[in-house]
Amino acid sequence: xxxTATGHPTVTPVPFDxxxxxxxxxxxxxxxxxxxxxxxxxxxxxxxxxxxxxVIAGRAVDWEDRVIPGPAGAPDVEITxxxxxxxxxxxxxxxxxxxxxxxxxxxxxxxxxxxxDIVAEHGAVAINVEYRLAPEHxxxxxxxxxxxxxxxxxxxxxxxxxxxxxxxxxxxxAGGCLAAGVALLARDRRGPVLAGQLLLCPMLDNTNTxxxxxxxxxxxxxxxxxxxxxxxxxxxxxxxxxxxxxxxxAPAHAADVSGLAPAFIEVGEAEMFRDEDTQYALRxxxxxGQAELHVWGGGAHGFDMYMPDAEVSRAALAARASWLRRIxxxx
Amino acid sequence: xxxxxxxxxxxxxxxxxPELVEGLAAFLDLVEVIPLRADTILANRAHFATIIPPIAVxxxxxxxTWEDRLIPGPDGAPDVEVTxxxxSTPSPDPxxxxxxxxxxxxxxxxxFFGTPELIDLAERYGVVGVAVEYRLAPEHxxxxxxxxxxxxxxxxxxxxxxxxxxxxxxLASGQSAGGGLSAAxxxxxxDRGGPRLAGQLLGCPMLDxxNExxxxxxxxxxxxxxxxxNDTAWTAIAGADRFTDRVSPYTAPARAVDLADxxxxxxxxxAAETFRDEAVDYASRxxxxxGQAELHVWGGGYHGFHGFSPDxxxxxxxxxxxxxxxxxxxxxxx
Numbered sequence: 001x002x003x004t005a006t007g008h009p010t011v012t013p014v015p016f017d018x019x020x021x022x023x024x025x026x027x028x029x030x031x032x033x034x035x036x037x038x039x040x041x042x043x044x045x046x047x048x049x050x051x052x053x054x055v056i057a058g059r060a061v062d063w064e065d066r067v068i069p070g071p072a073g074a075p076d077v078e079i080t081x082x083x084x085x086x087x088x089x090x091x092x093x094x095x096x097x098x099x100x101x102x103x104x105x106x107x108x109x110x111x112x113x114x115x116x117d118i119v120a121e122h123g124a125v126a127i128n129v130e131y132r133l134a135p136e137h138x139x140x141x142x143x144x145x146x147x148x149x150x151x152x153x154x155x156x157x158x159x160x161x162x163x164x165x166x167x168x169x170x171x172x173x174a175g176g177c178l179a180a181g182v183a184l185l186a187r188d189r190r191g192p193v194l195a196g197q198l199l200l201c202p203m204l205d206n207t208n209t210x211x212x213x214x215x216x217x218x219x220x221x222x223x224x225x226x227x228x229x230x231x232x233x234x235x236x237x238x239x240x241x242x243x244x245x246x247x248x249x250a251p252a253h254a255a256d257v258s259g260l261a262p263a264f265i266e267v268g269e270a271e272m273f274r275d276e277d278t279q280y281a282l283r284x285x286x287x288x289g290q291a292e293l294h295v296w297g298g299g300a301h302g303f304d305m306y307m308p309d310a311e312v313s314r315a316a317l318a319a320r321a322s323w324l325r326r327i328x329x330x331x
Numbered sequence: 332x333x334x335x336x337x338x339x340x341x342x343x344x345x346x347x348x349p350e351l352v353e354g355l356a357a358f359l360d361l362v363e364v365i366p367l368r369a370d371t372i373l374a375n376r377a378h379f380a381t382i383i384p385p386i387a388v389x390x391x392x393x394x395x396t397w398e399d400r401l402i403p404g405p406d407g408a409p410d411v412e413v414t415x416x417x418x419s420t421p422s423p424d425p426x427x428x429x430x431x432x433x434x435x436x437x438x439x440x441x442x443f444f445g446t447p448e449l450i451d452l453a454e455r456y457g458v459v460g461v462a463v464e465y466r467l468a469p470e471h472x473x474x475x476x477x478x479x480x481x482x483x484x485x486x487x488x489x490x491x492x493x494x495x496x497x498x499x500x501x502l503a504s505g506q507s508a509g510g511g512l513s514a515a516x517x518x519x520x521x522d523r524g525g526p527r528l529a530g531q532l533l534g535c536p537m538l539d540x541x542n543e544x545x546x547x548x549x550x551x552x553x554x555x556x557x558x559x560x561n562d563t564a565w566t567a568i569a570g571a572d573r574f575t576d577r578v579s580p581y582t583a584p585a586r587a588v589d590l591a592d593x594x595x596x597x598x599x600x601x602a603a604e605t606f607r608d609e610a611v612d613y614a615s616r617x618x619x620x621x622g623q624a625e626l627h628v629w630g631g632g633y634h635g636f637h638g639f640s641p642d643x644x645x646x647x648x649x650x651x652x653x654x655x656x657x658x659x660x661x662x663x664x665x
Contacts, residue, residue: 011619011621012620012621013621014618014621014622014623015621015623017659211618211619212618215621262630264630269618269623269624269625269626274618275615275618278611278614278615278626281611281628282545282608282611285345285545285546285549285602285607285608286342286545287343288342288343288344288345288346288549289345290345290346290602290630290631291345291602291628291630292602292628292629292630293602293611293626293627293628294626294627294628294652295614295624295625295626295627296625297595297597297623297624297625297656297659298623311655311658311659312655312659314655315651315652315655315656318648318651318652318655319627319648319651319652322644322645322647322648322651323630323648325644326348326350326630326644326645329644330349330350
């Protein structure tokens with residue numbers, strides 16, 4: 001099976017929102033070379049974004065780095081814990097954040113902003129996990145690291161002041177893939193019962209066969225070529241684009257999506273992952289499972305992070321916060 | 332092929348949001364007192380007449396005025412009644428406009444089902460609204476409903492200056508049957524080279540006469556506007572043509588072969604209702620053409636949840652998301 005990128009849309013794409021397009025145009029003024037297997041950034045990635053105190057910016061949020069046990073036979077895992085400074089009379093909701101970057105780039109510090117916002121807005125205790133990346137560590141290494149972090153969070157709930165019945169796992173892009181994978185593992189291994197899975201523009205389908213995966217070839221913020229590279233690094237050449245890939249690695253291929261934690265699935269209308277994310281919601285609903293789906297008009301991949309001030313991004317963040325409130329108030 | 336009898340849903344349904352359960356029960360007690368069957372359509376109309384407040388009551392104390400008008404109907408068809416809702420203090424600039432198409436399965440209801448939305452939009456955004464009284468089935472099979480609505484759209488565009496509206500900012504909007512008819516009006520406007528709509532707001536839209544999706548089977552015998560009510564309505568609308576490709580896309584927009592080049596759509600639906608899957612499918616088909624459709628499927632939402640349980644957290648979020656889209660497509664600012 002040959003799966004390629006052509007560098008231009010092979011199906012007419014849905015246009016970007018005007019405010020999104022303006023930011024894409026500005027980004028295009030400083031073109032970056034496409035990622036390749038040889039040029040994946042590793043050195044210094046933990047210093048590319050502002051440090052925790054800068055991001056917290058005076059808000060009443062404390063942080064602490066910890067090293068926790070990794071999966072059986074694997075190295076320890078680094079995490080950062082964020083929690084509200086104020087004492088709480090009752091246990092707080094818990095959030096496990098899994099960063100994006102195709103599972104081939106990135107660092108948990110790149111998403112400190114998203115995590116601190118959730119802690120400050122919802123009074124949650126959050127864990128931001130550093131998982132192993134591909135191709136050095138192919139699937140399922142990164143997923144097992146994330147699951148180890150969930151087990152640790154659940155086991156240390158009392159120490160952390162977390163209500164073990166109100167833990168949500170979440171992430172964007174690759175983090176959404178891993179969050180969905182953690183939810184599948186938690187069900188299948190009879191692990192912690194999750195209160196929810198927050199899947200933001202999740203990368204779910206390694207086959208790259210949907211209409212939207214062809215519409216965002218060569219345009220937008222996470223393009224087909226990079227997505228093909230990511231799946232190749234993660235699954236190896238043989239399984240890279242195969243429907244036989246593990247459903248834990250590529251949740252679109254999980255044979256059974258019943259009995260999962262309630263899902264929040266958010267995606268831009270103008271991005272590669274639109275169709276696979278919509279399909280995942282449909283499959284969950286067909287089992288009687290809970291999923292809330294938002295496909296935001298003209299949103300590029302990660303629009304809420306690239307264009308946080310756009311009207312559509314503010315609306316998306318509000319809908320997301322509403323879902324977190326609903327889940328955390330009832331679990 | 333017909334829908335299975337009530338209570339025999341073969342698929343496990345998605346559960347309701349716990350905060351909506353009470354509202355759903357109240358909805359069923361108030362609105363769906365009489366199961367909708369071929370021989371209860373008239374009784375349901377009589378019941379609806381008792382639960383839709385007159386516009387004088389709806390508008391009491393609100394900064395709006397309203398006016399009933401009779402406008403030309405489709406070629407060879409009777410005139411059409413409309414009610415125009417305006418802000419009491421009109422803007423000196425041309426106003427955004429909304430064509431409001433009411434729900435009720437195309438067999439029930441009046442335009443005053445849709446006027447609360449127009450009053451709200453007039454008050455908050457200075458919108459000039461037109462609520463259209465379209466003919467109902469089975470007396471008037473499809474696509475008579477869509478033809479009447481399209482006649483109202485043409486009248487709005489032709490009378491834009493008189494109405495004080497911006498002809499480039501006209502939206503077609505409705506819930507349930509009104510959502511399906513808004514989609515039909517958007518198809519007609521494209522196919523006939525008619526007025527260029529700024530958008531189509533499809534609230535829990537009724538799009539597909541086949542009534543056989545997974546979600547239709549999940550809400551068979553349960554919930555608001557269940558598969559059986561829907562079955563009754565579609566048979567009344569499409570008659571012997573139902574389940575065949577003789578059903579016009581202006582009656583059942585899911586039948587349209589081509590969904591390219593339509594006005595930007597906003598499609599919202601509950602995760603726990605009959606219309607969930609046909610709404611998602613319609614959005615997916617629009618995207619595949621490169622067309623615009625913002626899609627929201629709200630967790631645990633029953634049919635019409637945000638209107639009937641407006642204070643639930645999920646409803647507040649749904650209403651805020653819709654508002655955001657209105658600001659974007661109608662360029663309402665702030």
